[in-house]
Amino acid sequence: MNVLILGGGQLARMLILAAAPLGIRCQVVDPAAESCAADLAPWHRMAWDEVLVRRDLLDWADVITYESESVPCALLTALATQHKVAPSAEALQLSGDRWHEKQWLSRLGVPVAPHRCIDSLADLQAATAELGFPCFLKWRQQGYDGKGQWRLNAHSDLASIWQAAQQRPSILEAGIAFTREVSLIASRRAGGELVCYPLTENRHQQGILIHSRPLADDPLQAAAEAHARRLMQAVDYVGTLAIEFFVVDEQLMANEVAPRVHNSGHWTIEGAETSQFANHLRAICDWPLGSTRLLAPTLMLNLIGQWPSEALTLAERGAHLHLYGKAPRPGRKVGHLTLRARSEGELMSHWLRLQPLLPRSEQPSSSE
Amino acid sequence: MNVLILGGGQLARMLILAAAPLGIRCQVVDPAAESCAADLAPWHRMAWDEVLVRRDLLDWADVITYESESVPCALLTALATQHKVAPSAEALQLSGDRWHEKQWLSRLGVPVAPHRCIDSLADLQAATAELGFPCFLKWRQQGYDGKGQWRLNAHSDLASIWQAAQQRPSILEAGIAFTREVSLIASRRAGGELVCYPLTENRHQQGILIHSRPLADDPLQAAAEAHARRLMQAVDYVGTLAIEFFVVDEQLMANEVAPRVHNSGHWTIEGAETSQFANHLRAICDWPLGSTRLLAPTLMLNLIGQWPSEALTLAERGAHLHLYGKAPRPGRKVGHLTLRARSEGELMSHWLRLQPLLPRSEQPSSSE
Numbered sequence: 041m042n043v044l045i046l047g048g049g050q051l052a053r054m055l056i057l058a059a060a061p062l063g064i065r066c067q068v069v070d071p072a073a074e075s076c077a078a079d080l081a082p083w084h085r086m087a088w089d090e091v092l093v094r095r096d097l098l099d100w101a102d103v104i105t106y107e108s109e110s111v112p113c114a115l116l117t118a119l120a121t122q123h124k125v126a127p128s129a130e131a132l133q134l135s136g137d138r139w140h141e142k143q144w145l146s147r148l149g150v151p152v153a154p155h156r157c158i159d160s161l162a163d164l165q166a167a168t169a170e171l172g173f174p175c176f177l178k179w180r181q182q183g184y185d186g187k188g189q190w191r192l193n194a195h196s197d198l199a200s201i202w203q204a205a206q207q208r209p210s211i212l213e214a215g216i217a218f219t220r221e222v223s224l225i226a227s228r229r230a231g232g233e234l235v236c237y238p239l240t241e242n243r244h245q246q247g248i249l250i251h252s253r254p255l256a257d258d259p260l261q262a263a264a265e266a267h268a269r270r271l272m273q274a275v276d277y278v279g280t281l282a283i284e285f286f287v288v289d290e291q292l293m294a295n296e297v298a299p300r301v302h303n304s305g306h307w308t309i310e311g312a313e314t315s316q317f318a319n320h321l322r323a324i325c326d327w328p329l330g331s332t333r334l335l336a337p338t339l340m341l342n343l344i345g346q347w348p349s350e351a352l353t354l355a356e357r358g359a360h361l362h363l364y365g366k367a368p369r370p371g372r373k374v375g376h377l378t379l380r381a382r383s384e385g386e387l388m389s390h391w392l393r394l395q396p397l398l399p400r401s402e403q404p405s406s407s408e
Numbered sequence: 409m410n411v412l413i414l415g416g417g418q419l420a421r422m423l424i425l426a427a428a429p430l431g432i433r434c435q436v437v438d439p440a441a442e443s444c445a446a447d448l449a450p451w452h453r454m455a456w457d458e459v460l461v462r463r464d465l466l467d468w469a470d471v472i473t474y475e476s477e478s479v480p481c482a483l484l485t486a487l488a489t490q491h492k493v494a495p496s497a498e499a500l501q502l503s504g505d506r507w508h509e510k511q512w513l514s515r516l517g518v519p520v521a522p523h524r525c526i527d528s529l530a531d532l533q534a535a536t537a538e539l540g541f542p543c544f545l546k547w548r549q550q551g552y553d554g555k556g557q558w559r560l561n562a563h564s565d566l567a568s569i570w571q572a573a574q575q576r577p578s579i580l581e582a583g584i585a586f587t588r589e590v591s592l593i594a595s596r597r598a599g600g601e602l603v604c605y606p607l608t609e610n611r612h613q614q615g616i617l618i619h620s621r622p623l624a625d626d627p628l629q630a631a632a633e634a635h636a637r638r639l640m641q642a643v644d645y646v647g648t649l650a651i652e653f654f655v656v657d658e659q660l661m662a663n664e665v666a667p668r669v670h671n672s673g674h675w676t677i678e679g680a681e682t683s684q685f686a687n688h689l690r691a692i693c694d695w696p697l698g699s700t701r702l703l704a705p706t707l708m709l710n711l712i713g714q715w716p717s718e719a720l721t722l723a724e725r726g727a728h729l730h731l732y733g734k735a736p737r738p739g740r741k742v743g744h745l746t747l748r749a750r751s752e753g754e755l756m757s758h759w760l761r762l763q764p765l766l767p768r769s770e771q772p773s774s775s776e
Binding site: 053056057060061062063065079080081313322325326327328330331333335336347350351354355357358360361362363365375380382 | 421424425428429430431433447448449681690693694695696698699701703704715718719722723725726728729730731733743748750
């Protein structure tokens with residue numbers, strides 16, 4: 041099997057590492073100035089649209105997938121007329137615009153926070169009057185890792201924040217008093233075979249994921265799976281997908297959907313019988329999906345900006361280092377660390393001992 | 409860290425897959441016409457000795473390692489004068505010649521089968537008179553996977569088999585009535601830190617490994633570890649090493665030593681906290697070694713000649729496919745399959761269901 045991956049970041053890198061044992065060869069397309077997947081597979085630097093005329097790559101590929109939401113939907117639609125593309129352009133289109141995403145979720149009965157569509161300062165004034173403070177202005181498109189999001193605390197913030205947001209099409213979301221944030225990773229194959237991983241509890245700092253921990257037998261597991269099943273069936277989704285939820289009064293409220301492998305699923309490499317990356321590939325190759333069972337107590341810590349010394353990190357029993365081959369830079373995800381232990385108690389001991397070694401997260405200063 | 413790997417077969421491929429998450433970049437040198445590691449790292453096809461004049465590669469590498477016993481010892485010795493080479497030339501020299509290997513093992517008190525050095529038909533006649541039949545003629549150098557080995561059943565075999573062996577320097581080994589074959593994989597770091605994996609029970613067919621199964625708490629574990637420790641300390645070994653043993657009257661008798669990651673340790677990718685590949689890299693980079701604990705009941709099956717359909721294989725829960733990117737060919741190791749289960753009983757059920765899917769092993773017809 042040959043897989044062409046649109047996007048050449050760490051998600052592509054980890055897909056390639058999961059692909060090789062399955063006998064799948066990968067190539068990567070990314071217009072960016074660097075690609076950390078290029079260590080492990082041929083990287084073609086070109087404008088997105090140029091892919092359409094690269095017959096060599098298109099003929100080579102058995103299936104085309106994407107790891108980045110910055111891939112244009114129109115490109116996927118055009119490619120899909122003659123090639124197998126998974127997940128579909130529709131999935132990216134729905135999740136790639138916060139307004140469409142909220143409509144899609146609501147239509148399918150998945151609860152979301154109260155929100156309004158914002159195209160002008162007048163919209164923003166009207167919406168804050170309805171939703172109250174605090175609330176959050178978020179670009180409809182291209183915001184991630186805390187970028188393109190602003191907290192509004194009072195009427196006096198509106199004009200300056202609408203300016204800071206470059207008056208781009210946005211939504212306003214009511215502030216939600218959530219008790220925790222969880223995500224569900226699920227993989228679905230054409231025809232309907234679907235597997236869900238254990239719900240994962242996530243902690244963010246300044247909009248960036250700091251750590252993820254899979255939860256054995258969380259009481260909200262069944263509800264989350266029902267939501268995932270409904271969303272994926274509705275668009276005949278093929279591949280791995282993540283849904284981030286707020287937990288409010290012990291109920292799930294969807295925050296956003298990522299139509300791809302997801303940072304909060306990196307723990308599956310060591311912690312699950314089959315990783316989210318292997319299951320994404322199995323899904324898009326139309327092979328049977330693998331078991332998602334939790335192997336052992338596991339915790340994933342993101343490495344932001346820089347990474348701790350290998351010698352100190354690896355001295356901790358059950359610590360698995362994942363570096364992405366990226367240069368250190370404030371706010372950049374340069375790797376992650378997965379801890380796997382024999383018991384929850386042992387896991388917590390590892391975590392406490394590693395904590396002082398980890399770089400303190402810093403305010404992101406780049407778009408990555 | 410930059411690692412130059414001498415040899416570009418599946419062991420290099422799996423080293424590269426373990427290296428990437430640790431932030432280690434690899435390049436590969438192999439004079440062969442193809443390299444299945446080339447999918448994942450730059451492959452330089454050149455005669456072994458040419459490496460000595462490739463300043464670009466040598467300056468790039470922080471450490472040079474090897475995955476193949478066909479690398480000339482003289483090359484390693486020459487490289488080691490100016491570069492870090494691990495494991496050392498000495499380890500390869502001792503294990504790469506069956507006569508030297510037997511002397512080394514005996515000298516360190518590791519039991520071996522009765523054996524004689526054979527340089528002529530007269531030697532062979534004298535040795536069979538002493539050791540009796542059946543016995544085995546084995547080339548001192550370059551035999552592996554059943555190649556370069558002949559069983560002798562009677563005096564009438566001697567002349568024809570000496571001819572078949574091309575009169576090459578050999579040893580004669582007494583036939584051993586062993587009850588089982590086991591191997592120990594161990595990793596050692598400069599300075600002495602040493603970890604051993606659980607003993608692995610192996611089954612061979614026509615000299616090729618068919619399956620390996622790690623044994624929890626085998627009564628011979630401590631004895632095997634003591635042998636490994638003695639051998640590795642004696643040559644200040646750095647990296648991963650395998651010792652194959654016969655079990656005779658519930659005692660270990662060493663058969664051979666491989667100064668590298670080993671086929672009977674492939675189960676460690678899914679079955680151990682840290683794989684033999686990761687520990688080899690951690691050892692040669694002088695980083696702390698990882699835990700070798702057995703995660704779950706595990707079994708590795710070699711795929712010889714060809715591989716079963718992905719769709720059928722992956723339908724089995726806990727089956728992990730590892731293909732090497734090699735074309736199918738009779739007798740060739742093209743991949744392996746690791747089964748991981750929640751219990752020994754479940755493991756056996758998986759194995760029984762997969763058995764009919766596996767290619768029947770065939771007589772090797774190639775040198776691989």
